[in-house]
Each structure stands twice: as structure tokens, then as C-alpha cells.
Amino acid sequence: MARVLFLTGAPTNAPSTLAAQFTPAFLASQGLTTDAAVASWVATWFQGHGTCSTFRVRGASFGRLTLRLRCQTATYDMMVGAETTALYRIGTFQPLGVSSDPY
Secondary structure (H helix, E strand, O other), X not given: OHHHXXXXXXXXXXXXXXXXXXXXXXXXXXXXXXXXXXXXXXXXXXXXXXOEEEEEEEEEEOOEEEEEEEEOOOEEEEEEEEOOOOOOOEEEXXXXXXXXXXX
């Protein structure tokens, strides 16, 4: 969850620190081969959603969280999968849609 919150501050984060939040396999699957490409991908995703002020964990299992993010434009559900060993980088980032329920 901390990595997702870090990403919400993407416009102020250095591109090289953004790439470090994701697994190499995730970056390759998205075609994100440069720090600039990662920064653009993150900025594009959050540009459509605006700043996210609160979140709720809707479900959790080993290495996977289902989140509800309350953002400026709407409330969004997403699934985030992470490595199950240190570094715990994001390996899956899947939007699940808009929710009418803020919680």
C-alpha cells in the first residue's frame, strides 16, 4: 500500500524512484523500458483520477490487495499485487472500475 501512496505523489517524485516501485517483469509487460516511460505511465494513470485523498483496503491475501481509492474525479477500485519477499515491489496494477460507494 505504501508504494501506491508513493505513486499518488508522482508529479513530485523523480522518474528513477518511480521505476523502483515495480518489478522488472511488470515494467517489461507494460513496455516501460526507460525511467521517462515509467513516469509518463504513472502520470497518465493519476492524471485521469486526480489526487487520491483516502483509501480503504477491501480485501487482502498473500501478496495481493484490493483497494478503494477516493480520488478527485471518483472513487476507484483496484487490485495491486506485490512481491512476497523483500523488496515487495508492485507486480500487478489492475484497475477494477469506478465505485459509487466511497467505502
